[in-house]
Amino acid sequence: MTVTEDPTTFSVDLTNCDREPIHMLGAIQDFGFLLVISFDWLIQRVSLNVADYTGRQVDDLLGAPVSDLLGDSVIHMLRSRVQMLSADDASERVFGIDFLADGRKYDVSMHISGASIIVEAEPSDVGQTISPGTLVRSMSGRLQRTRSTQDLFDESVRQLRSVTGFDRVMLYRFNQDGAGTVVSEALRTGLEAFKGLNYPASDIPRQARALYVRNRVRTIADIAAVPVPIEPALDPSGEPLDLSLSVLRSVSPIHVEYLRNMGVEASFSISIVIDGQLWGLFALHHYKPRRLSMEMRNATELFGLMISLMIEGRLAREQRKAEEKARELHDRFVGKLMSLTPSVADLSDFAGDLQPIIPSDGFSVWADGVAKSFGKTPPVEAMPALARFLNRAAASRVYATDELGSVYPGAREFGADVAGLLAIPISRSPRDYIMFFRQELVQTVNWAGNPKAKEMDYGPNGPRLTPRKSFEAWQETVRGKSLSWTEAEKKASEALRVSILEVLVRFTEETSRQQAQAQQSQELLIAELNHRVRNILALIRALVTQSKATATGIDDFSKIVSGRIQALARAHDQITDERYAPQPLADIIKTEVDAYIGAKKDRVVLSGPALHVSAKAFSILALVFHELVTNSAKYGSLSDSTGRVYVKWRIDDHDNCVLHWREEGGPAVQRPSRRGFGTTIIERSIPHELGGEAEISYKLAGFEGRFVLPAHVIEIDPHPQHDHSATPHDGYGADDTTNASRRPEDRNAMTAGNAKLLEGMNALLVEDNVIISLDAEQLLESHGTSTVFVAASVSEARRILDEESIDLAMLDVNLGAETSFPLVAPLVERGIPFVFVTGYGEKIEFPEAAGPDVEAVKKPFSEDDLLAALKRSIERARG
Structure with missing residues (x-):
């Protein structure tokens, strides 16, 4: 379609069916009417049936003020709802209002399209007696009790048919190629079943799938109804009205004919969107005209959002189980591989270990121009040409196809034996491969x-x-296709590629004389790396969880999380650049200022003696100053053009560093209405992890903070290189991101017994990382604990045990310079159940006093794993 064509007169043929402008049909369905209003509240367009509802003719309304048609109270309501529209695809709905001030009740929907406000009204269903919200809650409760994913599918269609009264309700799942399958169905007695049938991608064109993502519910009340045109069809610029988010949008003639051929007279759909992609649809068909009220449609939209989360959770759980099984096989294979020091060619001896990781019918190792094969594979003489074909693929990438003959013509010669290939490159020059093959699966x-x-x-x-x-x-x-390679199998193959390369490189470089010593060092390295990686993952997980609450959108959330992670990364870079040596205190502040508000750095004044901060404290201070800097730029003295920040530090009588952060000249400061994650970082990080002090105050003239760094984390530079009496830089309080509680849908896996497991208990949490401790503290509190006492050291934990009544304990194994093992004896003596949390992946030798059934959860831990471990420990303690 060219820009000069009118989309409302677009004709469809074989070349452009998937480009039909179904969102610009220029008409609506007849069970309501439509008003298009400018932002200065003039009527720009109306549906042709407006006179049937309002008694006012089209020509009388076009160009007239909205006040000529609607009362002041309704206009006020519309204005307030417009202000609440925060996203491009947002809409607002109001139910059961006297829209035209004539005593008739209407349901009203409104959204923004371009430079216009679209208002759609339809008569309310005054006979509706059941609350749609109550129905959704009841439906969701039944769905949560289902055991398998298929049970979830079956129960959801039964519930929808019961609530909506449609003759047929189908759950339609899309495949990767756009085709789809009816995976579940509930239907009226006497109808032909469609469950198990497949529909080609052309039945739902691309533009229709895109609309299903933007507009989650779609109703077609009567396919025989005559569409109601919108007047005028084109605006003064010659543009049609975009009805993508319209609830009354008319129906494509092609789709009407499609439904008519099926004998369907009314339909309704609810989108299932996962990760922003259209995973599937609930398709509801009725063999007579049928319309759900707007309020009921709104409730089913909410149901669609909830079922999307449930399906996503079930699928993720299945994926996680598959990945955990593959990881276990992978670790066993890597352990054996390391102990036997093989060459590339020797990998064929591990066929029995590799094939369970990547299920296949055949396995080959191509190394140094020679193939060693097992099971169903291409003939030996075909392997050199197949290797040359793989050489054309991207380097260092796993290659997978379930239809080898469609991309490599030579495969047709042995297609009866092999149809699918997954190849893992294990060297660069020459290219060597591990190849997994699957037979043709005639379907x-x-x-x-x-x-x-x-x-x-x-x-x-x-x-x-x-x-x-x-x-x-x-x-x-x-024919000619194999069973497809799953995403879990592709991830497992990529992990396998990395592990094999690491092992082969290590053994190639080591001599026989160094082999025994190197193997021991490697085991220690893997153990420590596993510990650090798990701690890092737990830290990042906590940052993401705690940062999401007040984000206004994906971009805002990304900026918040990215800023905090980058603050840690910059601190890490400064430390590692100097081989983990102490760094100047001033450089920490300068780094954050330069990274975030470099253009305003001349408005920050640093003063104080030349001090160095130990590497242990560096990342904590970097995160604290990041929060101070970012919030000053957002809300404090650096958010305008006149404010300044003064950062001064000194050494007190106890050799501690006392640092003052003072802002002035900016906007008036008000104390935040709620305590956020950023504020918590500023107030608790230095006391918790360094043993120092932190105080903040929100004075009207500007934010102020006082921080005390203990003597053991600082040292005075005897040969200062910089004078910080007037060095410019910037900062402020905290990005007040509230600690959001976990949403109920994130705890679907919890049983009714587990939900009451911690009710009223006092918990001891021993963790030396403040961010991880915040996350764990919130988790325990969300499951009913009365009080969570947090300790960062063994001595602090002993004090709490002596002074408080503790019912259970959660112990981080590694507390920096010590372990939590000394706490085992007093916990056992008091009969207090406890669980260890560790970043170490290997089997840890716990104290004998902990008993043979000691519970240990690996970082980053899942909520379900931790609760299950706590439950077992509590049950054992109760006998």
Whole structure:
């Protein structure tokens, strides 16, 4: 379609069916009316049936003020709702209001389209007696009790049919190629079942799938109803009205014919969107005209959001189980590989260990121009050409296809034995490969009608493509394809590639004389690396969780998390650049200022003696100053053009560093209405992890903070290189990101017993990382603990045990310079159940006093794993 064409007169043929502008049809369905209003509240367009509802003619309304049609109270309501529209795809709905001030109740929906406000109204269902919200809660409760994913599918369609009264409710799942399958169905007695049938991608064109993502529910009340045009069809610029988010939007003639061929007179759909992609649809069909009220449609939209989260959680759990099984096999293989010091060619001896990691029918190792094969593989003489084909693929990338013959013609010669290939490159020059093969899987696909049976026909607007007229089951035999490689298998193969390369490189470089010593060092390295990686993952997880609460959108959330992670990264870079040596205190502040507000750095004044900060304290201070800097730029003295920040430090009588942060000249300061994650970092990080002090105050003239760094983390530079009496830089309080509680849907895996497990208990949390401790503290509190006492050291934990009544304990194994093992004896003596949390991946030798059934959870831990371990420990303690 060219820019000069009118989309409302677009004709569809074989070349442009997937480009039909179904969001710009220029008409609505007849069960309501539409007003298009400018931002200065003038009527720009109306639906042609406006007189049927308002008694006012189209020509009388176009260009007139909205106040000529609607009362002041309604206009006030519309204005307030417009202000609440915060996203491009947002809409607001109001139910059961006297929209036209004539005593009739209407449901009203409004959204923004371009430079206009679209208001749609339809008569309320005054006979509706059941609260849609109550229905959704009831439906969700039943769904949460289902055991398997298929049970979830089946129960959801049963619930929807019961609530909506439609003759047929289908759950339709999309495949990667856009085709789809009916995976569950509930239908009226006497109807033909569609469950298990497949539908080609052309049945739901690309632009329709895109609309299903933007507008999560779609209703077609009566396919025989005559569409109601919108007047005028084009605006003064010649543009049609974009009805993407409209609830009344008319229906494509092609789709009307499609439904008519199926015998359907009314339909309704609810999108299932996962990770921003259209995973599937609930498709509801009725064989007579049927319309749900706007309020009921709104409730089913909420149901769609909830079922999307449930399905996503179930699928993620299944994926995680598959990955955990592959990881276990992978670790066993890598351990054996390391102990036997093989060459690339020797990898063929590990066929029995590799094939369970990547399930296959055959396995080959191609090394130094020679192939060693097991099971169903291409013939030996075909392997050199296959290797040359793989050489054309991207270097250092796993290559996978379930239809090798379609991309490599030479594979057709052995297609009866091999159809699928997954190749792992294990060297660069020459290219060597581990190859996994799968046999051809001859499939019989049941289609809902022949997917190739669309044909050209002549309709009211000339030649066009008609929908398929037969929906009887039609079978197609598919050959030349294997079982597809799953995402979990591809991830496992990538992890396998990295591990094999690491092992081979290490053994290639080591001599026989150094082998025994190097193996011991490697085991220690892997143990420490595993510990540090798990701690880092737990830290990042906590940052993400704690930063999401007040983010206004994806971009804002990304900026908040990115800023905090980058603050830690910059601190890490400064330390590692100097081989983990102490760094100047001033440089920490300068680094954050330069990174975040470099253009304003001349408005920050640093003064104080030349001090160095130990590497242990560096990342903590970097995060604290990051929060101070970012919030000053957002809310404090550096948020305008006049404010300044003064940072002064001195050494007190106890050799501690006392640092003052003072802002002035900016906007008036007000204490935040709620305590956020950033504020918590500033107030608790230095006392918790360094044993220092932190005080902040929100004075009207500007934010102020006082921090005390203990003597053991600082040292005075005897040969200062910089004078900080007037060095410019910037900062302020905290990005007040509230600690959000976990949402209920994040705890679907919890049983009813676990939900009451910690009710009223006092917990001792021993963790030396303040951010991880915040996350763990919130988790325990969200599951009913009365009080959580946090300790960063063994001595502090002993004091709490002596002074407080403790019912359970959660112990981090590694506390920096010590372990939490000395706490085992007093906990056992008092009969207090406890669980260890560790970043070490290997089997830890716990104290004998902990008993043979000691519970240990690896970082980063999942909520379910921790609760399960606590439950077992509590039950054992109770006998």
